[in-house]
Every structure is written in structure tokens, then in C-alpha cells.
Amino acid sequence: MTQFLHPDDIRTLFSSAMSDMYRTEVPQYGTLVQLVEDINAETLRACPELAESMKTTGEIGRLDVERHGAIRVGTAEELSGIRRMFAVMGMYPVGYYDLSVAGIPVHSTAFRPVDAASLSKNPFRVFTSLLRLDLLEDQELAEQVAQILARRMIFTNRVTELIDLVDTQGGLTQEQAVEFVAEALNTFRWHQNATVCTNTYQRLHDAHRLIADVVSFQGPHINHLTPRTLDIDTVQVGMPERGILAKAVIEGPPTRENPILLRQTSFKALEEKVVFSGQEAGESGTHSARFGEIEQRGAALTKAGRALYDQALAKTRAAAPIGAAGEGAEAYQDELAKQFHVIPDDLEDMRTQGLAYFQYRAAKNCALSDYASIEALIKDGHLIASPLTYEDFLPVSAAGIFQSNLGSDEQSNYSASANQSAFEEALGASVRDPFAMYAASERESLLTALKNLGQARL
Ligand code: OOG
Ligand code: NI
DSSP: OOOOOOHHHHHHHHHHHHHHHHHHHOHHHHHHHHHHHHHHHHHHHHOHHHHHHHHHHTOHHHHTTOEEEEEEEOSHHHHHHHHHHHHHTTOEEEEEEEOGGGTOOEEEEEEEOOSHHHHHHOOOEEEEEEEOGGGOSOHHHHHHHHHHHHHOOOSOHHHHHHHHHHHHHSSOOHHHHHHHHHHHHGGGOOOSBOSSOHHHHHHHHHHOHHHHHHHSSSSOOOOEEEEBOSOHHHHHHHHHHTTOOBOSSOBSSOOOSSOBSEEEEEEOOOOEEEBOTTOOTTOOEEEOOOOEEEEEEOBOBOHHHHHHHHHHHHHHHHHSOOOTTSTTHHHHHHHHHHHGGGSOSOHHHHHHTTOBOEEEEESSOOOOSOOSOHHHHHHTTSEEEEEOBOOSOOHHHHHHHHHHHHOTTOOOOOOOOOOHHHHHHHHTSOOBOHHHHHHHHHHHHHHHHHHHTTOTTO
8 A cells, every 4th residue: 555645744845845945035034033932942941831832732843843824916826726735735715805904805725634633733824815806996907917927837747746746646755745845845945036017017006006916026025934932022022132133022912921913014025126027237226025024922802702802802993093104103002001991911811711712621531420510520630721822814914024025105096895706706616715624623622531531421
């Protein structure tokens, strides 16, 4: 019988190859990874309780390999091709993000592993956006964009053959997997030669900088890779010290004793040399797209918790807007801290009020005599609850990350127009509901823990 490499292992090969490639292409990413590793090590040293709890939940093992990336594709064919490619690595579309609210003409999903075992091995995720030509005002330009995109092929022939092979033979051998990773990587490479001339680039750029980024090149270059830090505030302060220019504020919730959801910050996109089609030898222009980002992950919130989060964030943004050059950042942070008092910074409160998802385990596997309730088991220390880590993204934060790298002088002429069914049609599949996934994972851990305590009846 043929031995196939597990999709989790293919994903690990791929994410490490991607990280190596990006480190070579964008050296500041290497500096950022080093900074994050240093600060993670320091945080774990300074806080043995955190180290201990990350050990029991298995989070510690994935910390150093954990990162996400982002790409932007142009057509339905590209998006569905990407879906098939990521499926080889055990990554499936989760969630729908409408970025039109922020004046960005894309909608998105995140490809990521979905089961607990795969997540704990390597939760590599790729935030994937699809350009929406339907949101363009200039229909003639939209037509031209469609023509340009129809001419390009973002997958090598060989990678397509290997993806087809997975469908027919059921997996990839070690040797095929190594070849698959090398071939797949080509899709995400940076191309210094643009496929369009300076004039076309300028027209695309004038319509929206993001459109120029998606359309002008041979493929959907990876635009950032994001390592996970345990202390984003310290990394934010440490960035300038290592020559990295950080964005004005950290996106997401404020600093808390018990982190929730996702906090993110990034450094500005690089100005890169590009040779446009038709340019003479020695001529070149520039394009900026690629940047670096870091993130800190906390507890996944339930719908009720998320509603509180969305309200607190909206109130903050209304009360303390930040200017294009980052002015008002301090007032924003103060307001954020104030508004977030509605979400208790205490794990037990979050759990009993149904604001966050938890995973349960038995303190010790032993059949106890009958207990009256789950709460009683927790109170006596037999059943232990720890927060489930948020594995997804946040639309408002994503918009902030997009904006800061597109230049905040960007005009936004779009109104909110979510269209999940059009996205799913382009994708060729439906996206999974993240809330349902966390709820299932919580329930499953609770049932197992209760069984291990001889309390299956509860
Ligand atoms: C994606 C931005 C979203 C995040 O971490 O929220 C993102 C992009 O700029 O293409 O990566
Ligand atoms: Ni990101």
C-alpha cells in the first residue's frame, strides 16, 4: 500500500517554505520574527503560569510555527483553484469577511485547518481576498481588468497535475509532497516584472491601489506573513528599536489580563522596484504591497461576546477617530480601554456569562460518584475549563491593516454590500461558520471530560 504524507505535514512543509521565501524577499520580516521569538521567550520566562497553561492545552508546541499570510486573487477560477490547492494541505475556507464597508473592493475568507488535532500541530492560515469588479464605478476599466486577468495563469502545470493526482489517488507520497510544495510556492512569489504598462498601472492605481496590486502582476504574491506573539504591546514598543516602523495603533481589543480574540499591528508596506511592460532597459517604477504584521491571539468569543466586542469597538471609533498620520492614537487607546469594561476581564465571569468558548478536561481520569451539575464539578476542581483560542480574523481589524498599507489618504467610494453567496459561488464551496466550529469543539471536549469523570449522565 502506498504511504501518503498527512495533509498536516504537507502544511508544515509549505508554511516553513513560505516563511523562508518571505524572509529572503522581505528581510524586515526576518527581523520581526526574531523580535517576536525573543519576546515570547521572555514572556514565558517571566510568567511560569502562562507557560504551564500553554503546556496543558498543547498551545506551546505550535507557538513557534504559528503564522498567517494573506493573498488577493482576481477571479473565480483563481479562487477555486486556491481552494483546491489549500485542501491538499488540510486547509478549508472558514468565515466570510465583507471588506466593502471599509471602502476596499474585496470579500474574503480564511483558509485554515479545522479540527483540534490539526490546529494544534500547525494552525497556518491564509486570509484570501477576491477582487470585486462589481463594485467598480468605471465599467470600462472593469472590462479591461477582466481581460487582463483572463490571460494569466497563477498555477504551474505541474502543481495542477499534482492537485488532480490527490483527487484520483487519495494523497501525495513524501516525494510528491515535496514537489507539490516547491511548485505551489511559485503561485505566491513576488514578480518584479509587471504584466501591464505604466499607463494601465496608473489607471488601475487611480481606481484603487488594491486593484493595481491584484491585476498588474503574474500572480497573487503573498503580501505579508504574521508570527504570533504572546505580548503584542512589548513588540509594538520594540519595533522602532529594531528599525521597523509600526502602524499607529494596535487593532482589536485593548490590553487585558485575559486576552480575547485577536490584536494586530503591522509595519508599512515597502516601496519596491517594478519593471512595467514596454519599459526600456534601465527604466523602472515602484509598487508597494508587501508588509509585515504581528498578532496576539486570545479567547474565541461566543455570538453574545462578539456582539459586545463589536459595540465597544464601534463606540470607540466614533468617539475617538484616528487621523491619517496617526494623530489621536492615545485618546483612541484610552477610549478603547474604557469601552471594553463591558467585557469582564475574568475567565470565570466570561464563562458563566456565556461570552467566550472554553475547552474542558478532567483534572484526573477517574469515575467519581454522581455529581449534580457541571458547575459543581468545576468548583471542586475535577473539571477544568480553559479558553479556546480564536483561530480566525476580524473584519474591522483586517480593514485597518489593508488601509494602513494602502495609505490612509485612500478615498472610499463603496458602501457595505456583503454578498456571501456570490463569494461561495466563485469559491465553488461554502465557507464554514466559525461560531458553529467553536461551539462543537467546546461540546466535544466537555463530553469527553465528563465521560472521563464517570459523569456521562450530565
Ligand atoms: C489582508 C489583510 C487582512 C489580517 O490579518 O487581518 C489580514 C490583506 O491586506 O490582503 O491579513
Ligand atoms: Ni494579516
